[in-house]
């Protein structure tokens with residue numbers, strides 16, 4: 001598949017079937033995805049792959065520590081994301097310098113897009129999610145983050161039997177100013 005075809009065929013798809021995803025394949029994809037631009041080669045990322053028992057344990061541990069009010073708010077969103085065969089968490093160290101931190105977030109976002117494109121090429125379905133609970137101390141602690149780390153996104157991964165068409169985008173010519 002050409003790069004433009006891969007870009008256009010990557011769609012958010014959470015309609016997963018039962019087929020298991022090999023974590024070694026995901027590591028291989030991440031090993032390519034990290035060839036992303038990043039300022040001063042800070043490589044401001046690490047990854048957590050959640051699947052099978054590890055995923056189940058994390059969800060139950062997290063739901064256990066929530067009070068009733070938090071459970072009501074977060075449980076449906078947790079179950080929605082973690083229904084995926086695999087969830088990959090993209091983790092970034094915080095940076096005291098706001099300019100550097102924004103650069104780092106931009107760099108991690110490019111790694112996420114690279115990862116999803118490579119996953120598309122490998123026949124996997126993906127969806128990028130940023131539910132509110134990823135910002136909570138309880139979730140971060142149970143995921144094993146240090147206080148200096150944040151979750152930039154959760155990517156749901158699995159195989160799907162459903163082929164979805166991309167949502168249409170505005171034409172670049174209508175969004176572009178050319179000075180020449």
Ligand SMILES: Cc1cc2nc3c(=O)[nH]c(=O)nc-3n(C[C@H](O)[C@H](O)[C@H](O)COP(=O)(O)O)c2cc1C
Pocket residue numbers: 010011012013128129130131153166167
């Ligand atoms: C930073 C970021 C955060 C996102 N968070 C969510 C989310 O929390 N829930 C969700 O349903 N989709 C989320 N999405 C996916 C977008 O809704 C989706 O990419 C968009 O609708 C375009 O559809 P497509 O991915 O099929 O092209 C997120 C996308 C990005 C880039």
